[in-house]
Amino acid sequence: MLKKTAIVSLFTLISASYMAQNTKTIPVYLDESKPVEQRIQDALSKMTLEEKIAMLHAQSKFSSPGVPRLGIPEFWTTDGPHGVRSEVKWDEWDQAGWTNDSIIAYPALTALSATWNKNMSWNYGKALGEEARYRKKDILLGPGVNIYRTPLNGRNFEYMGEDPFLTSKMVVPYIKGVQSNGVATSVKHYALNNQEMFRHTSNVIIDDRTLYEIYLPPFKAAVTEGDSWTIMGAYDMYKGQYASQNQYLLNDILKKEWNYKGVVVSDWGAVNNTEQAIHNGLDLEFGSWTNGLSDGHSNAYDNYYLAQPYLKLIKEGKVGTKELDDKVTRLLRLAYKTTMNRNKPFGNIASEEHKAVAREIGEEGIVLLKNQSNVLPIDINKAKKIAVIGENAIKIMTVGGGSSSLKVKYETLPLDGIKARFGKQADVQYARGYVGDIGGEYNGVKSGQNLKEDRSPEALLEEAVALAKSSDYVIFVGGLNKADFQDSEGNDRKSYGLPYNQDQVISALAKANKNLAVVLVSGNAVAMPWVKEVPTIVQAWYLGSEAGNSLAAVLAGDANPSGKLPFTFPVKLEDNAAHQMGEYPGNKEELAAGKGKDQKNPINIKYNEGIFVGYRWHDTKKIKPLFSFGHGLSYTTFEFGKAKADKKTMSQDDKITFTVTVKNTGKKAGAEVAQLYITDLKSSVQRPAKELKGFEKVFLNPGEEKEVTFTIDKTALSFFDADKHDWVAEPGDFEALIGNSSDAIKTKVKFTLK
Numbered sequence: 001m002l003k004k005t006a007i008v009s010l011f012t013l014i015s016a017s018y019m020a021q022n023t024k025t026i027p028v029y030l031d032e033s034k035p036v037e038q039r040i041q042d043a044l045s046k047m048t049l050e051e052k053i054a055m056l057h058a059q060s061k062f063s064s065p066g067v068p069r070l071g072i073p074e075f076w077t078t079d080g081p082h083g084v085r086s087e088v089k090w091d092e093w094d095q096a097g098w099t100n101d102s103i104i105a106y107p108a109l110t111a112l113s114a115t116w117n118k119n120m121s122w123n124y125g126k127a128l129g130e131e132a133r134y135r136k137k138d139i140l141l142g143p144g145v146n147i148y149r150t151p152l153n154g155r156n157f158e159y160m161g162e163d164p165f166l167t168s169k170m171v172v173p174y175i176k177g178v179q180s181n182g183v184a185t186s187v188k189h190y191a192l193n194n195q196e197m198f199r200h201t202s203n204v205i206i207d208d209r210t211l212y213e214i215y216l217p218p219f220k221a222a223v224t225e226g227d228s229w230t231i232m233g234a235y236d237m238y239k240g241q242y243a244s245q246n247q248y249l250l251n252d253i254l255k256k257e258w259n260y261k262g263v264v265v266s267d268w269g270a271v272n273n274t275e276q277a278i279h280n281g282l283d284l285e286f287g288s289w290t291n292g293l294s295d296g297h298s299n300a301y302d303n304y305y306l307a308q309p310y311l312k313l314i315k316e317g318k319v320g321t322k323e324l325d326d327k328v329t330r331l332l333r334l335a336y337k338t339t340m341n342r343n344k345p346f347g348n349i350a351s352e353e354h355k356a357v358a359r360e361i362g363e364e365g366i367v368l369l370k371n372q373s374n375v376l377p378i379d380i381n382k383a384k385k386i387a388v389i390g391e392n393a394i395k396i397m398t399v400g401g402g403s404s405s406l407k408v409k410y411e412t413l414p415l416d417g418i419k420a421r422f423g424k425q426a427d428v429q430y431a432r433g434y435v436g437d438i439g440g441e442y443n444g445v446k447s448g449q450n451l452k453e454d455r456s457p458e459a460l461l462e463e464a465v466a467l468a469k470s471s472d473y474v475i476f477v478g479g480l481n482k483a484d485f486q487d488s489e490g491n492d493r494k495s496y497g498l499p500y501n502q503d504q505v506i507s508a509l510a511k512a513n514k515n516l517a518v519v520l521v522s523g524n525a526v527a528m529p530w531v532k533e534v535p536t537i538v539q540a541w542y543l544g545s546e547a548g549n550s551l552a553a554v555l556a557g558d559a560n561p562s563g564k565l566p567f568t569f570p571v572k573l574e575d576n577a578a579h580q581m582g583e584y585p586g587n588k589e590e591l592a593a594g595k596g597k598d599q600k601n602p603i604n605i606k607y608n609e610g611i612f613v614g615y616r617w618h619d620t621k622k623i624k625p626l627f628s629f630g631h632g633l634s635y636t637t638f639e640f641g642k643a644k645a646d647k648k649t650m651s652q653d654d655k656i657t658f659t660v661t662v663k664n665t666g667k668k669a670g671a672e673v674a675q676l677y678i679t680d681l682k683s684s685v686q687r688p689a690k691e692l693k694g695f696e697k698v699f700l701n702p703g704e705e706k707e708v709t710f711t712i713d714k715t716a717l718s719f720f721d722a723d724k725h726d727w728v729a730e731p732g733d734f735e736a737l738i739g740n741s742s743d744a745i746k747t748k749v750k751f752t753l754k
């Protein structure tokens with residue numbers, strides 16, 4: 001050991017003195033014997049200006065260079081949040097055509113969030129990180145935590161819903177799970193990328209209180225509690241600066257206020273100004289001259305904003321090297337955690353454990369929205385014939401939707417899952433019912449399905465109704481899909497209603513058979529004009545490789561549903577705050593004047609609704625939702641006892657604990673999510689009717705009762721005071737509300753803050 005250190009330092013000395021004269025012939029070794037921060041400084045001191053610049057930007061679509069001369073490896077990134085993306089060519093978006101890059105697709109993040117189970121989040125991250133590691137990836141481009149502001153946002157399926165507290169709590173274990181593999185997460189898209197329309201050409205106008213209370217908390221939790229080693233800047237502008245080169249978001253908030261020591265990665269093609277990229281907190285530039293998804297210039301890397309243009313400014317003496325060294329230091333720190341981490345595991349792919357993780361998260365994330373006259377679970381003794389109707393029962397959903405599109409080892413379709421579960425005892429028959437999207441290709445990955453259908457809509461409907469009439473149960477599987485203008489990156493949905501005439505099909509099925517369950521596969525809320533006609537509704541999200549099996553387990557009652565909505569389903573679009581109060585897709589006059597078409601004419605989007613997002617809006621304004629945030633039924637029943645507090649009065653540096661019992665009063669084992677909301681009974685500023693500040697998922701056998709405790713401090717009572725630029729908890733009376741949905745409060749307890 002001693003000997004090695006001595007040799008190393010000898011080389012260090014030699015290299016330090018000769019490097020300036022002749023870097024080509026002197027071998028240079030990194031001194032591996034010191035603590036990491038010293039090793040970083042050691043490496044930095046041995047790098048040439050050109051090597052430092054090279055590290056700051058891509059060398060291919062998904063990789064950036066290391067320092068070959070020093071043996072510092074390249075960084076390999078990959079999308080994304082739901083599974084490891086397939087390999088594309090070095091410099092093109094086309095598929096590389098490898099045969100060893102198919103993986104397990106995990107449920108979309110909306111589904112993960114709907115489990116309201118932090119352990120599921122850790123399992124998800126751990127398994128996904130293992131696959132990323134096995135595929136030799138160093139940076140996973142996810143998870144996404146942009147807040148659900150409008151149901152039209154095409155990318156909501158990749159995010160975790162409308163509530164900053166739920167999202168924050170769910171994202172942290174995911175990050176830790178992934179990073180336990182020596183693979184960095186890149187929490188995205190920081191910040192204010194809450195819609196796809198105009199994502200490259202808009203400027204968000206938002207007040208500080210809303211920014212800090214609603215849109216920043218998940219990012220803050222991701223970096224301060226989750227310690228995400230990288231973070232991805234967004235495409236949109238804030239205060240007139242693009243988010244990936246933004247003084248306010250990156251320098252002032254992320255790096256100063258939150259003391260972030262990690263790496264800021266640009267979104268693909270989100271950089272467009274060298275000076276801003278240098279000075280405003282960006283560390284690693286990707287995808288310049290691409291739209292992030294498909295188009296891209298070839299071999300543009302030397303022209304990247306943080307490439308030759310940066311070097312030129314330094315050589316001309318127009319900028320110093322302080323920022324450069326800071327960026328490289330961060331990248332080297334990242335290298336020691338990922339590429340140069342000697343203790344990282346090897347990872348594995350598509351293990352039985354991974355499949356089980358995907359299936360279990362799917363089962364726990366599925367939300368039973370309505371179940372009148374207990375249509376579900378399907379009674380196998382009565383189910384001689386089961387009709388499965390709807391395109392989403394047979395459509396592959398892992399292909400499509402933008403950068404989160406995957407090349408999977410397999411995807412169990414709902415129809416196949418249902419057949420596998422019920423096919424032995426019952427006759428399972430299928431009818432299409434309607435035709436939606438027959439496409440099945442994204443970026444060269446093909447689903448291999450032929451969904452072409454020549455029959456008329458009338459003929460399809462007629463066939464479906466006839467099948468429904470002759471069956472004991474009808475399972476309609478519809479919703480949205482991953483085609484453009486549905487749940488898909490790059491565009492928003494055009495309307496809130498279900499597409500492809502599904503409303504008419506559902507109403508006709510409801511008339512044909514009273515044992516109807518409507519299963520919605522989507523990442524977004526949809527209008528349900530037929531809600532009263534249909535006894536049973538299931539929200540089934542995009543569940544990845546195990547989709548059909550997870551769904552069948554819930555339909556059969558093998559898994560008792562325990563998912564809860566991570567966002568509100570409004571009755572109609574106008575009931576949503578962003579559509580009633582705020583601007584969407586942008587300022588009306590500017591929209592009419594054609595703004596937003598290109599980066600020279602960006603459009604403003606003002607978040608006039610402020611902090612009143614989702615249930616904060618519905619509950620405060622008493623606008624009844626179709627289904628509320630936190631809602632989800634079970635095949636058993638639960639009872640909440642009376643909530644108690646351990647004190648009546650708390651001081652500013654005190655804590656208070658609430659306890660409540662939850663009892664399974666039904667006949668099936670199941671899980672309930674106890675949700676704690678806080679109300680400020682009197683405040684000098686306007687506050688939402690209530691805000692989520694705690695949740696716990698409790699698993700209970702029939703008759704079993706458990707006590708749930710929630711301990712909070714003044715952070716749960718605070719609002720962000722923009723003038724003071726600080727959080728304030730105003731003395732006075734508060735109320736703790738505990739229930740199993742934002743609109744189903746079962747017990748309350750008052751307390752006072754001194």
Ligand code: BGC
Nearest residue numbers: 079141267268291292293403
């Ligand atoms: C998306 C990112 C993604 C990146 C790389 C961008 O278009 O916004 O979420 O990680 O492309 O594929």
